[in-house]
Amino acid sequence: MHRAVSLFxxxxxxxxxxxxxxxxxxxxxxxxxxxxxxxxxxLIDKMHGTLPPDQHA
Structure with missing residues (x-):
């Protein structure tokens, strides 16, 4: 993923x-x-896999 972020x-x-x-x-x-x-x-993918479908971002 590429995203502009602040390095402040x-x-x-x-x-x-x-x-x-x-x-x-x-x-x-x-x-x-x-x-x-x-x-x-x-780890994030695993957490998303354990959430019910209506709770995914």
Whole structure:
């Protein structure tokens, strides 16, 4: 997924185009390495799979 986010609360120079970050309310709050990002997506997919169909975003 690609999305424009604010880097305001990240330390200068810690994030570059193509990096994986966790975003909360439009702000990047944590940088992830590729395997952490992959694991995070897998967990999110599993959580979405356990919700009733009417509760999916």
């Amino acid at each position: 609360i990240m330390s200068p120079g810690t994030v570059a185009p193509g990096d994986f970050v966790i975003v909360h309310v439009g702000y990047a709050i944590q940088k992830l390495v590729a395997h952490e990002a992959s694991t995070t997506w897998e």
